[in-house]
Amino acid sequence: MPARTTGRYVPGSLAGSRYQAFIPDPLPPDPPLDLAMHDLLSRKERADQALGRLDGITLMLPDPELFLYQYVRKEALLSSQIEGTQSSLSDLLLFELDEAPGVPIDDVEEVSNYVAALNHGLKRLREDDFPLSLRLIREMHALLLHGGRGADKTPGEFRRGQVWVGGPSPALAQFVPPPPDALDATLAAFERFLHAPASDASPLIKAALAHVQFETIHPFSDGNGRLGRLLITLILCHEGVLREPSLYLSLYFKQRRSDYYDRLNAVRMRGDWEGWLGFFLDGVADTAQQAVETAQRLLALLARDRARIATLGARAGNVGLVFEQFARRVLLGVPQVQPHLALSAPTIRAAIRTLEEMGIVNELTGQRRHRVFAYRQYLDILSEGAQPL
Known part of the structure; x- marks a missing residue:
């Protein structure tokens, strides 16, 4: 040196x-x-x-x-x-x-x-x-x-x-x-x-x-x-x-x-x-x-979940629209989704329920009202290494 x-x-x-x-x-x-x-x-x-x-x-x-x-x-x-x-x-x-x-x-x-x-x-x-x-x-x-x-x-x-x-x-x-x-x-x-x-x-x-x-x-x-x-x-x-x-x-x-x-x-x-x-x-x-x-894994996850939603038949349209909102922000509740879609609150809730049944999203707060859902696997991939010291 x-x-x-x-x-x-x-x-x-x-x-x-x-x-x-x-x-x-x-x-x-x-x-x-x-x-x-x-x-x-x-x-x-x-x-x-x-x-x-x-x-x-x-x-x-x-x-x-x-x-x-x-x-x-x-x-x-x-x-x-x-x-x-x-x-x-x-x-x-x-x-x-x-x-x-x-x-x-x-x-x-x-x-x-x-x-x-x-x-x-x-x-x-x-x-x-x-x-x-x-x-x-x-x-x-x-x-x-x-x-x-x-x-x-x-x-x-x-x-x-x-x-x-x-x-x-x-x-x-x-x-x-x-x-x-x-x-x-x-x-x-x-x-x-x-x-x-x-x-x-x-x-x-x-x-x-x-x-x-x-x-x-x-x-x-x-x-x-x-x-x-x-x-x-x-x-x-x-x-x-x-x-x-x-x-x-x-x-x-x-x-x-x-x-x-x-x-x-x-x-x-x-x-x-x-x-x-x-x-x-x-x-x-x-x-x-x-x-x-990380970007490649997230792209693969999005492609896989979109393909799963496409098999839902008549429900695929509304569920897909709501899913794309989770793809953008990962954590959302009905009030955050509604301004971005021409869908009623009950329709959004039904779509989220379907995503929850598919294991794509899960509820975080444990509350009956003001519930917040997470796109779980997306959040898990992004959170790797980000746990508090």
């Missing part, structure tokens, strides 16, 4: 306790990355190919919004679980139907805010032609911490105090990010890197470097981990690698939390950018392949 420092330490004190805070050097790394190390070129090629397949299958889906609607919510859930929330995917979907889930409401609200932040960032980049910038990051942070536990952590504003990661105090912390008076210069350099032309670094490499730098700067009082993971997908969409936000690494990071934090610290302590890149590129390749396989 090339001899490389990635920043400098500055002394600080809090309540009489002294510590060392880390200020990262601007990106890109100096000396430059050595992609001949750790077989990085072939690992990058594998990641690029997997991303290409993922982007292609997204176009092949009969309704890409169907897949992305659910997939974005799974990512939001996983990213929030890394921070300690205890929601499940069905909890989030029930919350979005205004049904009270059986978990603390703050947990589900955090996950829902993540979805809102991602959607806002993509809309600004695409429809408003807004640059990927510190201002956009602040806007997304404001949505991420809207309500719930983060409402008192200055949403949308860079921190004005010292923060630390791990441990009861900065002196005993695993890592201490830059002091507040160093944030302006560090963030300005970070924004310049975000604005650098795509030709200066491949989008994958750019996203990998930017993620570590953002986590190292830790510019907010709360929500840095979730926003740093969001930034990966945002960069890949902004740079044109992905048409839709279909790649998410939170499951990979969740399953390898110890390795993930070790790799971040190795960059800060030893300048081991190459070790981090190998870990990141393998994650992109594995995650993209898993997403392709």
Whole structure:
């Protein structure tokens, strides 16, 4: 590995306790990355190919919004679980139907805010032609911490105090990010890197470097981990690698939390950018392949259940119409289905009863009124790996 420092330490004190805070050097790394190390070129090629397949299958889906609607919510859930929330995917979907889930409401609200932040960032980049910038990051942070536990952590504003990661105090912390008076210069350099032309670094490499730098700067009082993971997908969409936000690494990071934090610290302590890149590129390749396989399994499930419904004879028409609503949103009750179909409430209830008898949907709430049904196998496939830690 090339001899490389990635920043400098500055002394600080809090309540009489002294510590060392880390200020990262601007990106890109100096000396430059050595992609001949750790077989990085072939690992990058594998990641690029997997991303290409993922982007292609997204176009092949009969309704890409169907897949992305659910997939974005799974990512939001996983990213929030890394921070300690205890929601499940069905909890989030029930919350979005205004049904009270059986978990603390703050947990589900955090996950829902993540979805809102991602959607806002993509809309600004695409429809408003807004640059990927510190201002956009602040806007997304404001949505991420809207309500719930983060409402008192200055949403949308860079921190004005010292923060630390791990441990009861900065002196005993695993890592201490830059002091507040160093944030302006560090963030300005970070924004310049975000604005650098795509030709200066491949989008994958750019996203990998930017993620570590953002986590190292830790510019907010709360929500840095979730926003740093969001930034990966945002960069890949902004740079044109992905048409839709279909790649998410939170499951990979969740399953390898110890390795993930070790790799971040190795960059800060030893300048081991190459070790981090190998870990990141393998994650992109594995995650993209898993997403392709998930999409294929969901397509097969939809085709099988549509074929089963087609055998119902005279009932097939109404049952099929109601089924397609479940294919779009997975969790629904009669009030959510009715606005989308020219069918009466009793007809919709009869169709749902048929789907329930076929084992396609099942009731979740156990209530006699305001009942909510789930497209069970679809939800099970999507929920794999998304159980709370």
